[in-house]
Amino acid sequence: MLQISPPATSRLLLGDEAVALGAIDAGISAAYSYPGTPATEIMETLMGAAPDGVVAHWTANEKTAYEAALGVSMAGRRALVAMKHVGLNVAADPFMSSALVAIAGGLVVAVADDPGMHSSQNEQDSRFLADFARIVCLEPASSQEAYEMTREAFEVSERFGIPVLLRLVTRIAHSRSPVTTAPPRPTPPLDKADRPQDWILIPGNARRLWHGLVALQPELEAWAASSSHTMLTLSDDDRGLGVITAGIGRNHYLENGADLGYTPSHLHLGAYPVSAKLIRNLADHVEQLLVIEEGYPFVERRLAGVLPTRWDVLGRDSGTLPADGELTPDTVRAALGLPVRTGIDLTGMVLPGRPPQLCKGCPHEESFEALLAALAGIDQSVVMSDIGCYALGALPPYQAIESCVCMGASIGMAKGAADAGLRPSLAVIGDSTFLHSGITPLMDAVAHRTPITVLILDNGTVGMTGQQPTLLPGSSLEPLLAGLGIEPDHLHVIEITRQRVTELTALLRAEMDHPGPSVIVAVRECVEARKDRRQGTAS
Ligand code: SF4
Numbered sequence: 001m002l003q004i005s006p007p008a009t010s011r012l013l014l015g016d017e018a019v020a021l022g023a024i025d026a027g028i029s030a031a032y033s034y035p036g037t038p039a040t041e042i043m044e045t046l047m048g049a050a051p052d053g054v055v056a057h058w059t060a061n062e063k064t065a066y067e068a069a070l071g072v073s074m075a076g077r078r079a080l081v082a083m084k085h086v087g088l089n090v091a092a093d094p095f096m097s098s099a100l101v102a103i104a105g106g107l108v109v110a111v112a113d114d115p116g117m118h119s120s121q122n123e124q125d126s127r128f129l130a131d132f133a134r135i136v137c138l139e140p141a142s143s144q145e146a147y148e149m150t151r152e153a154f155e156v157s158e159r160f161g162i163p164v165l166l167r168l169v170t171r172i173a174h175s176r177s178p179v180t181t182a183p184p185r186p187t188p189p190l191d192k193a194d195r196p197q198d199w200i201l202i203p204g205n206a207r208r209l210w211h212g213l214v215a216l217q218p219e220l221e222a223w224a225a226s227s228s229h230t231m232l233t234l235s236d237d238d239r240g241l242g243v244i245t246a247g248i249g250r251n252h253y254l255e256n257g258a259d260l261g262y263t264p265s266h267l268h269l270g271a272y273p274v275s276a277k278l279i280r281n282l283a284d285h286v287e288q289l290l291v292i293e294e295g296y297p298f299v300e301r302r303l304a305g306v307l308p309t310r311w312d313v314l315g316r317d318s319g320t321l322p323a324d325g326e327l328t329p330d331t332v333r334a335a336l337g338l339p340v341r342t343g344i345d346l347t348g349m350v351l352p353g354r355p356p357q358l359c360k361g362c363p364h365e366e367s368f369e370a371l372l373a374a375l376a377g378i379d380q381s382v383v384m385s386d387i388g389c390y391a392l393g394a395l396p397p398y399q400a401i402e403s404c405v406c407m408g409a410s411i412g413m414a415k416g417a418a419d420a421g422l423r424p425s426l427a428v429i430g431d432s433t434f435l436h437s438g439i440t441p442l443m444d445a446v447a448h449r450t451p452i453t454v455l456i457l458d459n460g461t462v463g464m465t466g467q468q469p470t471l472l473p474g475s476s477l478e479p480l481l482a483g484l485g486i487e488p489d490h491l492h493v494i495e496i497t498r499q500r501v502t503e504l505t506a507l508l509r510a511e512m513d514h515p516g517p518s519v520i521v522a523v524r525e526c527v528e529a530r531k532d533r534r535q536g537t538a539s
Contacts, residue, residue, distance in 0.1 A: 016146075357459050370505040
């Protein structure tokens with residue numbers, strides 16, 4: 001586990017590590033997270049570096065993480081909650097409503113987006129969620145900014161009484177750059193919010209609080225415009241092109257800008273809501289605008305409501321930059337009208353394909369073999385699956401699963417497919433994903449006695465994100481499943497080994513014929529987690 005030792009004031013940090021350190025130096029009392037790339041290292045760093053007395057916990061899912069952080073805020077203390085972008089969908093319920101309550105201790109939600117989908121199922125841009133909630137968003141372009149913005153986000157949260165979203169992207173979260181730190185702020189004492197009417201969102205209170213949040217918007221926009229993270233430079237060098245950058249877009253722009261031969265006017269946005277005033281100031285000075293932003297065309301679309309219709313804005317929507325995937329210095333270079341940089345032509349080089357695979361000795365291998373054997377000869381089966389290493393079961397040599405949509409979806413989708421008439425209908429889900437959000441859809445299946453068979457692959461860890469501990473031990477699964485209403489005759493726990501593949505196959509076959517829900521837990525430790533445990537490096 002990474003250790004950040006205090007006395008040094010300048011160090012080389014990942015963006016994620018800088019967020020963790022910024023939160024510690026801002027005097028947090030607690031931090032909560034569920035593992036998810038590219039945000040995982042925030043909590044891993046906190047667990048290694050937070051001083052005694054600061055709570056740093058993995059939680060069941062992002063919603064429970066957010067709610068715990070909200071409770072810390074109500075107690076008058078500062079809390080950080082960290083997650084990947086799709087995790088914010090899970091936490092969306094408390095997140096959206098927390099914008100209305102009177103945040104007491106600073107509440108900062110650090111969200112790492114994954115443009116280019118290096119390890120995610122979609123490319124969503126969390127700036128839209130911050131805008132949707134009508135709160136402030138800060139977007140760093142370096143580890144130094146990640147540190148500073150995290151600290152500042154707590155001040156902003158307390159000043160305006162709202163949560164603040166810190167938006168990272170993969171290239172910031174996982175890139176190292178120097179960070180100079182400032183003296184830490186002491187943890188504030190307990191100071192419980194004393195107006196329950198500002199925390200109880202029954203309609204009468206909620207309407208008043210929502211009205212207040214809407215009325216606050218001009219103040220938030222004025223704050224963002226005057227923030228040190230928002231920079232407008234008007235240039236008379238050439239009044240043709242004006243460039244708007246956001247977050248890491250600035251890095252790609254600066255890497256190419258020197259080759260332009262002139263200095264365009266430039267507005268950089270590191271703080272949101274977008275300042276309409278600054279956009280108009282820039283637009284009044286130039287003839288055309290190019291927006292360079294990572295993720296969706298968030299700023300580009302905002303301009304449509306700010307500028308007169310004659311404006312032709314260049315960006316991702318206009319096709320000047322690619323509409324999807326990560327920006328690169330080269331795509332930004334082309335958007336600036338600069339010639340392609342020459343390099344070594346590697347287009348003729350044939351590299352062997354290296355599709356991702358389960359680790360050698362992975363316990364899922366035997367489970368997939370048993371699953372395929374159980375389904376052999378059956379025409380109309382369906383195998384829903386989920387987020388985790390076992391999603392690799394979609395690829396050769398197994399090709400054993402047919403869906404992977406979002407955390408916990410396998411069980412609900414298997415229920416729906418069974419309701420539609422597909423039999424047998426199976427769900428394959430990991431132990432951590434089951435605890436994250438597989439329990440509630442299984443309750444649906446129990447309540448309606450839906451004929452599905454759930455195969456829980458209990459490898460005792462969150463394997464895909466780096467072997468973080470599963471929230472509850474595997475031994476808790478059987479009583480939990482029995483308590484949910486899975487009948488004892490249709491609840492099985494099997495230690496899966498090569499010698500027991502036939503036994504698991506037979507169990508699956510038998511349960512696929514059961515006219516109600518059944519669960520088989522296939523237990524064997526992840527080989528990577530076992531290695532870590534033996535080396536004493538497990539989280
Ligand atoms: S990390 Fe663990 S669970 Fe994931 S593929 Fe490797 S052995 Fe299997």
